[in-house]
Amino acid sequence: MATTLTSRTEHRIEQTTILEAFTQACPETAGTTQGRPALSALLDELADHHLIELPRTRDGWDHAQPPLPRWLRLPTRPKTTEPRPARAAPLMWRRELAWAKTAKLTTAQIETLKTINRWLRDTDENTRRATIPMRERSLEIFGDEKRLDALITTTLFAPQRLTLTTLFAERVPPPLAYERTGDGGIALVIENSDSFATISTLLAENPGHVGHVVFGGGHAFEASVTRIAKLNGVTDIAYYGDLDDDGLTIPQRANASGTAAGLPPIRPALGLYRLLFEQDIRGPAPKQADPLAAERRAAWLPEPLRHRAANILTAGDRLAQEATGTTLLQQDHSWRDDL
Numbered sequence: 001m002a003t004t005l006t007s008r009t010e011h012r013i014e015q016t017t018i019l020e021a022f023t024q025a026c027p028e029t030a031g032t033t034q035g036r037p038a039l040s041a042l043l044d045e046l047a048d049h050h051l052i053e054l055p056r057t058r059d060g061w062d063h064a065q066p067p068l069p070r071w072l073r074l075p076t077r078p079k080t081t082e083p084r085p086a087r088a089a090p091l092m093w094r095r096e097l098a099w100a101k102t103a104k105l106t107t108a109q110i111e112t113l114k115t116i117n118r119w120l121r122d123t124d125e126n127t128r129r130a131t132i133p134m135r136e137r138s139l140e141i142f143g144d145e146k147r148l149d150a151l152i153t154t155t156l157f158a159p160q161r162l163t164l165t166t167l168f169a170e171r172v173p174p175p176l177a178y179e180r181t182g183d184g185g186i187a188l189v190i191e192n193s194d195s196f197a198t199i200s201t202l203l204a205e206n207p208g209h210v211g212h213v214v215f216g217g218g219h220a221f222e223a224s225v226t227r228i229a230k231l232n233g234v235t236d237i238a239y240y241g242d243l244d245d246d247g248l249t250i251p252q253r254a255n256a257s258g259t260a261a262g263l264p265p266i267r268p269a270l271g272l273y274r275l276l277f278e279q280d281i282r283g284p285a286p287k288q289a290d291p292l293a294a295e296r297r298a299a300w301l302p303e304p305l306r307h308r309a310a311n312i313l314t315a316g317d318r319l320a321q322e323a324t325g326t327t328l329l330q331q332d333h334s335w336r337d338d339l
Contacts, residue, residue, distance in 0.1 A: 002067055011080050013052075015062070018043075026260055033267050036255040040066040040296065049153050050075060053324060065306075066252075066299030067292075094120040094164050105263050109156055115140060115165070129168050137169035146325075176227040177215040182207030186339060187234045188269060189214040189221065191250065191321060198326045201238075208336055209236075216241065218250065225254040226261045236337050238269040243276060243309055244318035248297040255275030268301055272324060273333035277308055278321040288316035 022039045023030040029038050046052045052060065052239070053073040054060075060069040080083035093100050093113075097120070100113050119141045123129050138148035156162050164170060177199040179188075186209050190196040193215065200213035212231050216239070228234055239256065255266040279337070289297065294313035298306045312319065329335060 002039050003164070011074050013072050013074065015068065018069070018072065027264075029256075029259050032259075033261045034255065035266075036064065036068060037066055037252060037300065038259055040068060040299070041252040041256040043069065044296075045247070056292075060298075061292065063113060063329065066296055084232050091117075092125065093117060093234050094119055097162075099161055100322045102273075103161070109154075112151065116162075125173075128191070131168045131170055133172040134164060134169040135169055135172075138332055141167070164296075171223070174217075174220050174224045176205065176224045176230075178231065179204070179213045179216070180211065181213055182209075183233065184209035185212040185233055186210045186236035187212045187214050187237045188339060189216045189233060189237065189251075191216045191218060191221075191247060192215075193323045195240070195324070198329065201328055202326075206336070208339070210339065216250065218246065221250055222253045222257060225258045225263070225266070228258065228263055229261060233265060236264045237264050240272040240321060242267040242318060242321050243273070245289060245293075245297060245313065246299055247318075247321070248309070252300050268305075269335075269339050270302070270305075272321075272337035273305055274338070275320050275328070275332060276321060276322050277305060277337050279319070279328070281323040282312065282315075282317040283320060285313070285316050285318040289313040311336075 004161040018039075019030075022035070023041070026038065029035050030043075043052065043054060047054045053075050055069050055071065060070055060333075062070060072251075081271060092337060094117050097113055097117055100110075105113070134148050139145040142148075143232040148164075148167070151157065153163070161180070177196075180204045181200065187204070188199070188210050190199055190213060196215045203210050208264060211233055214228065216232075221258065239251040239254075249264045251268075258264075258266055264301055291310070291314055297313060298309040301309050
């Protein structure tokens with residue numbers, strides 16, 4: 001997606017072009033009911049990494065749910081008085097790094113590429129060039145297993161530059177913790193550990209249609225979601241998390257990854273969210289959301305929960321899922337009937 005967008009020369013990209021790029025990058029998702037939610041989550045992630053700039057006012061967004069930008073901008077480099085980035089010094093670059101000959105690179109980036117260049121040279125036609133997990137490759141090349149984690153968010157991995165394929169590496173989804181509760185087709189994902197323990201214990205006694213209770217682990221679920229494909233019999237994925245910016249962002253980004261991998265859409269666990277809203281035990285959020293951001297985060301929820309969630313976010317509040325604790329869930333069984 002980023003490759004398709006950023007390979008263009010204009011700074012402002014209209015919605016038609018955005019949709020075309022999404023269709024090219026994710027043909028199996030585009031055009032489905034999950035196309036719009038997936039694209040919204042992907043654009044948010046690109047914006048978080050400062051690869052694109054999204055509109056800041058409401059007139060820059062359409063009126064469907066979730067809203068999509070009518071346009072976006074490719075960020076321009078600010079003018080500074082600092083010395084210009086160094087150009088790669090003439091040397092024998094491997095063909096995989098031929099782009100470095102003309103790219104504007106900093107001295108630190110050139111040194112990084114030299115290290116990779118040596119690794120490509122020394123392992124050519126070698127068994128070590130088999131594709132392995134990214135952190136194993138990072139340790140082999142740099143002596144630091146987390147170096148590639150940092151590098152893949154930089155311009156070295158911009159379109160037409162480095163890729164994990166070039167380094168014969170792949171991202172490995174983190175492990176997925178879960179409890180098997182029954183034979184039903186629902187995988188119920190719980191964001192936080194205490195709520196996971198509570199709900200998995202209660203469902204073990206009477207699972208209903210829930211076959212697995214999965215520990216989301218916060219933002220880790222955005223990467224571990226694809227492992228749900230290894231769970232037998234899952235036909236439906238429901239998510240329950242905190243009612244705050246992170247708690248609404250996580251399932252939407254995980255949904256983009258999951259649907260691309262052929263998983264069912266990730267939907268809200270409505271009974272649990274309704275019970276959470278009924279408690280209305282508010283705490284302060286790290287920051288107050290503006291109305292547009294709140295609307296976009298809450299778009300994942302159905303009405304009328306969507307409107308109530310947006311109001312909580314714009315008030316600078318949050319609802320912790322632990323408000324639906326053991327005693328409440330034992331006494332009020334309505335959450336089981338509408339997962």
